[in-house]
Amino acid sequence: MSLGTVAVIGGGIIGCLVARRIVHEHPASTVLLLDRDQVGCGASRRSAGLHFPRGTTERVRRMSEYSQEFYEKLRAERPAVPIHPVGMSLVSRADHDELERIYARPVRRDDAPAALDACGAEVRVPPSTSVWDVPGAQYADVQRLVQALVSELRPRVDVREGVRVTALEPDEGGVRLGLGTGERLAVDRVVLAPGPWLGEPAWAERVAPLGARVKRIVALHIEHPADEKDRAVVLHDEDAFLLPLAYRGHWLFSYTCQDWDVDPDRVGVGLAAHDVEQARACLGRYAPSLASRCTTGRVFCDAYSTSRQPLLRRLDPDGRVVFAGAANGSGYRLAPAIAAEAVQLIDQSVKGSLR
Numbered sequence: 001m002s003l004g005t006v007a008v009i010g011g012g013i014i015g016c017l018v019a020r021r022i023v024h025e026h027p028a029s030t031v032l033l034l035d036r037d038q039v040g041c042g043a044s045r046r047s048a049g050l051h052f053p054r055g056t057t058e059r060v061r062r063m064s065e066y067s068q069e070f071y072e073k074l075r076a077e078r079p080a081v082p083i084h085p086v087g088m089s090l091v092s093r094a095d096h097d098e099l100e101r102i103y104a105r106p107v108r109r110d111d112a113p114a115a116l117d118a119c120g121a122e123v124r125v126p127p128s129t130s131v132w133d134v135p136g137a138q139y140a141d142v143q144r145l146v147q148a149l150v151s152e153l154r155p156r157v158d159v160r161e162g163v164r165v166t167a168l169e170p171d172e173g174g175v176r177l178g179l180g181t182g183e184r185l186a187v188d189r190v191v192l193a194p195g196p197w198l199g200e201p202a203w204a205e206r207v208a209p210l211g212a213r214v215k216r217i218v219a220l221h222i223e224h225p226a227d228e229k230d231r232a233v234v235l236h237d238e239d240a241f242l243l244p245l246a247y248r249g250h251w252l253f254s255y256t257c258q259d260w261d262v263d264p265d266r267v268g269v270g271l272a273a274h275d276v277e278q279a280r281a282c283l284g285r286y287a288p289s290l291a292s293r294c295t296t297g298r299v300f301c302d303a304y305s306t307s308r309q310p311l312l313r314r315l316d317p318d319g320r321v322v323f324a325g326a327a328n329g330s331g332y333r334l335a336p337a338i339a340a341e342a343v344q345l346i347d348q349s350v351k352g353s354l355r
């Protein structure tokens with residue numbers, strides 16, 4: 001069934017997978033992919049790109065599993081995509097039942113090591129803490145992945161980069177879009193995948209009732225060679241991880257920053273002193289020798305929902321505009337499942353309008 005003409009606004013990992021899904025599932029549709037920048041240059045560009053099968057709710061676990069299968073199939077079909085399987089050790093005080101609920105098939109290590117090797121140093125395993133192996137982890141160069149997928153879509157999708165959407169007006173007949181170029185477009189449906197740009201004038205009022213907020217995300221780089229045999233270490237109780245980015249030749253340390261309500265157009269200006277202090281304080285509890293080596297990194301932000309589950313919502317009474325995002329710092333991990341739900345919502349509203 002054709003969905004008519006669908007404009008996907010936002011060419012990050014979510015918008016790109018939405019466009020791809022429409023092309024594959026509803027090939028008679030016409031698809032536009034609009035981005036004010038180049039595709040893959042928003043939060044997706046700064047992503048650590050770590051995927052591992054986890055979810056604190058049943059829904060997110062399902063989404064995570066769906067996404068895992070999607071990425072595995074993509075890799076099998078196109079071995080050149082920049083997705084890299086990685087071994088993963090998880091360190092936590094949490095009990096067996098809790099970890100088994102959150103992670104898919106974690107395996108507890110019986111040898112109870114006092115430390116793990118990561119980044120050429122020892123990462124302490126504190127007393128009464130256990131170590132688990134978590135199968136199925138991988139990480140991606142998310143920007144390159146988006147670019148590769150969009151280049152495949154170009155023959156079938158009207159990709160418009162450097163084109164900002166400045167107005168979004170749904171009515172019973174369709175959706176009118178105003179563009180920064182002065183052009184106006186009339187489309188049947190819109191999937192809005194704006195990443196952290198929730199406050200864009202074209203949709204700020206429609207998106208505000210969703211209650212999503214934008215949080216800064218910071219990851220430090222550690223200049224130590226990383227290769228394919230290195231394992232990621234997840235510090236579950238800290239919501240932090242050490243990741244060997246073999247394709248970039250260094251390690252990354254991600255910790256949880258609590259700076260809220262930031263502006264994506266102003267946040268990406270480099271690390272602040274307090275970013276480095278917070279990262280060092282967290283890593284220092286496990287690997288003091290690594291903490292002092294955290295001097296560079298990446299800073300950006302992402303949209304977070306109040307439920308900490310991705311938001312898929314109709315933004316108008318007819319369901320012509322669907323919001324897809326607020327992925328809570330897990331937008332790479334969950335993008336395939338978010339895209340599937342977004343297209344399902346559009347599909348349902350098309351079927352509803354035919355009745």
Ligand SMILES: Cc1cc2nc3c(=O)[nH]c(=O)nc-3n(C[C@H](O)[C@H](O)[C@H](O)COP(=O)(O)OP(=O)(O)OC[C@H]3O[C@@H](n4cnc5c(N)ncnc54)[C@H](O)[C@@H]3O)c2cc1C
Nearest residue numbers: 010012014036042043044047048050165195330331332333
């Ligand atoms: C430092 C960092 C580390 C991260 N690590 C991980 C990780 O390890 N694992 C994980 O799963 N997730 C991680 N994330 C989160 C993940 O990167 C995001 O959730 C994901 O990239 C969001 O994708 P998106 O498509 O929603 O948004 P984006 O990639 O931001 O795409 C949105 C697009 O919308 C466009 N846009 C905005 N306004 C307009 C407009 N008016 N008109 C047209 N286009 C517009 C932007 O230009 C942008 O390209 C991390 C994020 C950061 C910042």
